[in-house]
Amino acid sequence: MQISSRFSIGVHILSLLAIQPQDHHTSEWLAGSVGTNPVVIRRVLGHLKKAGLANVKAGSGGATLARELDDITLLDVYRAVDVVEEGRLFHMHEQPNPACPVGANIEQVLRLMMFKAQAAMEGVLAAVTMRELVDVLAREIEEKRAAISPK
Amino acid sequence: MQISSRFSIGVHILSLLAIQPQDHHTSEWLAGSVGTNPVVIRRVLGHLKKAGLANVKAGSGGATLARELDDITLLDVYRAVDVVEEGRLFHMHEQPNPACPVGANIEQVLRLMMFKAQAAMEGVLAAVTMRELVDVLAREIEEKRAAISPK
DNA sequence: TTCGTTGTGATGATTATAGTTACAACACGT
DNA sequence: ACGTGTTGTAACTATAATCATCACAACGAA
Numbered sequence: 001m002q003i004s005s006r007f008s009i010g011v012h013i014l015s016l017l018a019i020q021p022q023d024h025h026t027s028e029w030l031a032g033s034v035g036t037n038p039v040v041i042r043r044v045l046g047h048l049k050k051a052g053l054a055n056v057k058a059g060s061g062g063a064t065l066a067r068e069l070d071d072i073t074l075l076d077v078y079r080a081v082d083v084v085e086e087g088r089l090f091h092m093h094e095q096p097n098p099a100c101p102v103g104a105n106i107e108q109v110l111r112l113m114m115f116k117a118q119a120a121m122e123g124v125l126a127a128v129t130m131r132e133l134v135d136v137l138a139r140e141i142e143e144k145r146a147a148i149s150p151k
Numbered sequence: 152m153q154i155s156s157r158f159s160i161g162v163h164i165l166s167l168l169a170i171q172p173q174d175h176h177t178s179e180w181l182a183g184s185v186g187t188n189p190v191v192i193r194r195v196l197g198h199l200k201k202a203g204l205a206n207v208k209a210g211s212g213g214a215t216l217a218r219e220l221d222d223i224t225l226l227d228v229y230r231a232v233d234v235v236e237e238g239r240l241f242h243m244h245e246q247p248n249p250a251c252p253v254g255a256n257i258e259q260v261l262r263l264m265m266f267k268a269q270a271a272m273e274g275v276l277a278a279v280t281m282r283e284l285v286d287v288l289a290r291e292i293e294e295k296r297a298a299i300s301p302k
Numbered sequence: 303t304t305c306g307t308t309g310t311g312a313t314g315a316t317t318a319t320a321g322t323t324a325c326a327a328c329a330c331g332t
Numbered sequence: 333a334c335g336t337g338t339t340g341t342a343a344c345t346a347t348a349a350t351c352a353t354c355a356c357a358a359c360g361a362a
Contacts (some may be wrong), residue, residue: 001155001235001239001318001348001349001352002236002239002240002269003152003153003242004153004242004318004319005244005245005320006263006319006320007241008241008242008257009244011238011257011261012244012253012257012261015257016251016253019252019253022353026337026338026339028338029335032248032251033247033251033253033254034246034247034248034254035245035250035254036246036320037320037321037322038246038339039320039321039323039340040320040321042338042339042340043340043341044318046339046341056193056340057338057339058327058328058335058339059327059328059329059336060187060328060329060330060338061329061338061339074264074268076278083152084152087154089153089272090153090154091154091155091156091159091350092156093160093163093185093186093187093331093351094156095186095187096163096188096242097182097183097184097186100167100183100184101170101292102163102166102167102170102171102184102292103163103185104292105288105291105292105295106162106163106288108157108291109291110159110162110163110284112283113164113275113276113279114159117273117276118274120271120272120274120275121240121271121318122267123271124264124267124268124271125264125359128264129226131312133260133261136260137253137256137257140256140259140260141255142254145252152318152319152349155327155349155351156351157350177306177307178307179306180308187351187352188311188351188352189307189308190310190336190351190354191353193309193310194309194310197308197309197310206304207308207309208359209307209308209309209358209359209360210307210308210310210361211308211310211360211361211362212306212307212360213307242319249349258346261328303359304361304362305362306359306360307358307359307360307361308358308359308360309358310355310356310357310358311354311356311357311362312353312354312355313352313353313354313355314351314352314353314354315350315351315353316348316351316352317348317349317350318343318347318349319345319346319347319348319349320345320346320348321338321341321345321347322344322345322346322348323342323344323345324341324342324343324345325342326339326341326342327338327339327340327341328337328338328339328340328354329336329338329339330337330338331334331335331336332333332334332335332338
């Protein structure tokens with residue numbers, strides 16, 4: 001199974017808010033760039049709002065960043081959009097037989113390994129800020145632009 | 152979403168094969184320790200067999216290890232049971248708008264981060280052998296046994 | 303040849319994802 | 333105060349994966 005695209009959508013949205021701060025960022029507009037339905041955007045944006053990463057104005061509409069880019073890590077987004085219940089990336093089978101020595105002890109041993117593996121993954125996400133990601137993204141955009149229309 | 156319990160079941164099965172080598176390991180018997188249906192066991196065992204981690208005898212029945220414990224990592228099991236398509240732990244939304252600068256470039260930038268995160272997770276699994284896991288498990292079992300009936 | 307077992311197809315219940323429609327609540331400009 | 337455009341949500345749908353279970357043919361050894 002895969003981690004929901006809510007995560008990538010969340011990052012995409014925040015990138016848009018960061019790179020094009022002048023626009024009126026409606027869910028309709030954001031949906032156009034992400035390539036999905038405005039309601040999907042609103043739902044993800046709802047998560048980002050609850051996590052204090054974005055501001056969304058009801059009524060008049062429009063979303064903005066609620067924190068500095070340096071202050072948002074990919075892990076923040078990952079947690080915000082709620083793709084994996086905390087500490088539960090791996091699903092452990094639920095009824096090992098306590099009457100069997102292996103069944104009675106496998107869970108705690110295996111959970112430790114699972115936890116370490118998951119922590120390593122999240123550690124990478126925690127080490128990358130939206131600032132870094134947006135900088136790389138901006139460089140990509142600029143490079144392509146320059147390649148198409150060299151001065 | 153979570154990574155399928157096929158992984159934990161696979162590890163459980165291999166642990167049983169390692170720790171109780173004298174038994175006739177039928178799917179029925181293994182299912183008793185794992186706490187599931189024999190068919191589920193047979194299917195996971197099928198994966199382990201295909202990956203060269205276990206031998207299964209049709210007809211007369213019974214499974215055995217096909218490799219030394221030192222020669223099986225948790226990553227081998229993880230790959231064997233096919234819980235995550237290679238390199239695809241994260242699901243990236245599929246239609247970012249190529250006409251938008253962000254939409255056109257977010258994928259390659261984000262995929263790189265996702266790849267690193269996933270690689271870190273798999274690195275931990277690759278670093279743990281079934282030997283190590285079984286040793287820890289055996290120690291747990293022995294400790295509990297000793298606590299119940301001290302000499 | 304009989305018996306227990308494996309391998310596998312088929313089915314069903316459950317759960318998550320992702321898209322869509324619909325609409326009340328809301329904010330702002332006029 | 334009103335109209336317009338937007339958000340927040342509920343509801344519904346389609347799709348897909350998981351896991352348990354039944355059923356049964358193919359197989360192996362006594």
